[in-house]
Every structure is written in structure tokens, then in C-alpha cells.
Amino acid sequence: MNISQSGQFLAFNPGIKPADGGLPGLDVLKDVISSINLFGIIAVVGALAVSALVWAWGHHSGGHQAEANGKKGTVVAAGCALLLGAANGIVSFFSAMGTQVN
Template sequence: MSPLAEHVLLAFDPGITPSGGGLPGLAVLKNVVSSINLFGIIAVVGALAVSLAVWAWGHHSGGHQAEANGKKGAVVAAGAALGLGAANGIVAFFSALGSQVQ
């Protein structure tokens, strides 16, 4: 058998997998986390609006520092919105990677 065909076990598998319903309160925890995510998205909308206003004000008033800070704030707010919106998918993707080891 070639060295590439051999199965190499890199770490000990304790055989523990996540399961829903093991502890009480899972529905409440999901509701709390969803609410935190919603508040985060609402805050990002406000931050984006303020950043865009600072960017526009800095551009039209000749305030280069304010314009630069507005641009940075807009990029950070857009990145935060992307992260908040994709958080569930990112965790699901990387969680599924661990279950593909044979």
C-alpha cells in the first residue's frame, strides 16, 4: 500500500458531537442570541448612517480628517454588517468541516 493510501489518525477522537435538547433553556438561549444579533445589526445601520454623514460633511467642508474618518467608519460598519449577517453560516461551515474527518 502506498503512503498516500494509508489512513493517518492525527488526534484522539473522544466521540462527542453536539446535540440539541440536552439541556433545558436551549430555545431561550437561541432567542437571546438572535436578539443580540438584531441589536447589533440595528447599531451597525446607525453607525453606517453617521459615518456616511461625517464623510459627506468632511468632503464638502474641506475637512480631510473628518472625511477620512467617515470613510473608515463606513468600511468598518459594512464589515460589521457582513460579519453579523454571515455569523451563523460561518459557524455552520466550520462546524461541518470537523464532521467530515473519517
């Protein structure tokens, strides 16, 4: 059991940390993941455009169901764009949380 300087008990630390370059092909895997992220962002841009068009068409034609679906699609696409764009920062933030001990 680990005890900090303030006398509080800390969780057990097995001492394992991510090693950069530990496996062959890591650069290729990073390129593949980056490409998948790019394709996802491009698809979200298309989904956002289509959803906004459906929203506008439903609003101007009196189609309340189309308008509601366009709104939902726009919000979902915007949320996906936010998550795809921030994915690297989110993972970096939460992976560093375990290493900060006061």
C-alpha cells in the same frame, strides 16, 4: 490512535457531538442570542448612516480628518454588518469542518 483507510493518521476523536435540546432553556437562549444579533444589525445600520454622513460632510467642507474618519467608520460598519449577517453560516461551516473525513 485512529488510522484512516488510506493509512494516514487522524487526530484522536473523543466521540463528543453537540446535542440539540440537551439543556433546559436552550430555546430561550437561542431567542436571546437572536435578539442581540438583531440589535447589533440595527446599531450597525445607524453607524453606517452616521459614518457616511461624516464622510460626505468632511469631503464637501474640506475637513480631511472628518472625511478620513467617515471612510474608516463606513468600512468598519460594513464589515460588522457582514460578520453579523453571516455569523450563523460561519459557525455552521467551521463546526462541520471537523466532521468531514475523506
